[in-house]
Amino acid sequence: MSHRRIAVVADSDTRWKWGASVARQLAPEHALDAVFLRGRSTPTERQLAEVGIEPDTRREATVAELTGDKELAAADLVVLAVAGGTVLALTHALGAAWEGRERRPITVSGYVGVVYEKMVDGLLTRAGTDIVLANSAYDAARFARAFDSVGVDPESVVECALPFLTGEPHRPSPDRPFTVTFAVQPSVPKDRSARLHLLERAARHARRHPDREVLVKLRSLPGEQTTHVEADPYQLLVERLSEPAPDNLRLVYGNMAEVLDRTDLLVTVSSTAALESMHRGIPTAILTDCGVREAHGNHYFLHSGCLASWDDLDAGALPMPRPEWAAAQGIGRTDPYAAARARLAELRALPHLPPLRPYYTTSSAGPYLLPILTRHGLDEKGNPMPAATPAATGGVRGAVRTAARRGAKRLYRVGHRRVAPALRRWGSV
Known part of the structure; x- marks a missing residue:
């Protein structure tokens, strides 16, 4: 070492x-x-x-x-x-x-x-x-x-x-079905109806293309926190689909690079997984269904040539980035x-x-x-402040912490009782 x-x-x-x-x-x-x-x-x-x-x-x-x-x-x-x-x-x-x-x-x-x-x-x-x-x-x-x-x-x-x-260049394989991966994000879009719409369209794509496998790549379990808070996890929204999910739609976890190893089309609103996918030469679609908006971050991909809707993907679109745009983003550099x-x-x-x-x-x-x-517990000179006294942890701060703990327990119960059975039904990686 x-x-x-x-x-x-x-x-x-x-x-x-x-x-x-x-x-x-x-x-x-x-x-x-x-x-x-x-x-x-x-x-x-x-x-x-x-x-x-x-x-x-x-x-x-x-x-x-x-x-x-x-x-x-x-x-x-x-x-x-x-x-x-x-x-x-x-x-x-x-x-x-x-x-x-x-x-x-x-x-x-x-x-x-x-x-x-x-x-x-x-x-x-x-x-x-x-x-x-x-x-x-x-x-x-x-x-x-x-x-x-x-x-x-x-x-x-x-x-x-x-x-x-990083990763190996994309090579389609005759040994597995054509695989579409929808890389979801915790807070983009935030609105529940918009998130459910995207999931409905992924399910519809799977029904229209029974020869394809459609993966919904999840970020975290309900109750787990990441950089952004996820209010409406797709693991729960799958239970709200207007029709039962088709057999070729699967919810998956796992390392993104490993999921990309078997992906033939990456679909997302604005995840950095899009750049990983483009770097490996995988067709990549930046969804426009909920608008091209600063709030969604997909405006960053405006000049990429990869903006597409689920309707476009249903019709067979396989977007690839424009070389000049990709080069400006550091894609493909050695x-x-x-x-x-x-x-x-x-x-x-x-x-x-x-x-x-x-x-x-x-x-x-x-x-x-x-x-x-x-x-961050520092004074004006950047030195640690004295530790908070027990009295200082009461009142409003104590109430907030108590509420947070109770909320975390509720999220755990939701994950244990509702999400785990759902994942067992749909499959996970």
């Missing part, structure tokens, strides 16, 4: 997948430490197994606890695979904790998927980390321009690609992390790394920054 270590701080299964995949691209020879932040979306054992990347060590912590974490401070690299506000809090906290050290870890931040909204919001919270990864040439250019305009070093932006754009590894080598060669300097400070944006620090 390598004496060098790379730590990934993650707050959900999706961000762990991104952070761990980035770690493997940046430093495949390093030992991998997983640090999961305690919270609503801390990944479960099942979710971690589905990602398929096993860390050498793993533990849970809060942001405040990480300020005194000696193992984290001893890492060579720290990948912050968390939301933008948490990156900002960690940059303050770790910057304060590592101040004056002769050597400190190199910090890396970035985005789990495509950046189709709140670009400035997310980018400026990540400013101050040593490297900010951009998943395409398009993102790298606009990130660097934004940093330069506010006085942040644009050299911290490094172009790469989504780290899970060794897209070479520039990031080169940047790491430059930083390692410095006699001393500069202190971590977030863009937002108490003097430049106190009313914005202070609530973020407080929410």
Whole structure:
């Protein structure tokens, strides 16, 4: 095992997948430490197994606890695979904790998927980390321009690609039926009627094409949390179909790359699974049934040539991305992390790394920054606040926590009594 270590701080299964995949691209020879932040979306054992990347060590912590974490401070690299506000809090906290050290870890931040909204919001919270990864040439250019305009070093932006754009090129197989995979999302679309419509159309497609297998690729069990909250799981909506689901419609879990191994047409509203599919040369449809809208994120694919409705797919459409659009998204690149590894080598060669300097400070944006620090248990200097007293946990906060616990128990009962039997009926992977 390598004496060098790379730590990934993650707050959900999706961000762990991104952070761990980035770690493997940046430093495949390093030992991998997983640090999961305690919270609503801390990944479960099942979710971690589905990602398929096993860390050498793993533990849970809060942001405040990480300020005194000696193992984290001893890492060579720290990948912050968390939301933008948490990156900002960690940059303050770790910057304060590592101040004056002769050597400190190199910090890396970035985005789990495509950046189709709140670009400035997310980018400026990540400013101050040593490297900010951009998943395409398009993102790298606009990130660097934004940093330069506010006085942040644009050299911290490094172009790469989504780290899970891997896998073998698509090859249809005569040994299995043509397989359509509908990659669902927890919160896109949010409306129950829209989600049920998409499921109805998947079922109708299966009925119209009995020679095909239609897979509904699920993200999480009801009660499990991921980056986004899922109010109406497809596992329950399948019971509301206007007609019984056909035999060739199946609900499946599993690692997305493994599901794509047997997929001949990927269908989604705006999941990053679309980019994985395109990278492997699999026909990919970005659904228009619920509109092409910023709220759904499918507007990002406007120029891809892959927008299609279920009616189009019923009629036999097999969309493929336009080459120029795909190239701009980093699709099809070989060794897209070479520039990031080169940047790491430059930083390692410095006699001393500069202190971590977030863009937002108490003097430049106190009313914005202070609530973020407080929410993560930090004071205005990024130091841990005293632990909450028992009295402080009562009142409204206590009531909220009690309600959350009760809600979690209800979700578990729903999953146990209703979803598990449904999955046994429809089949799962």
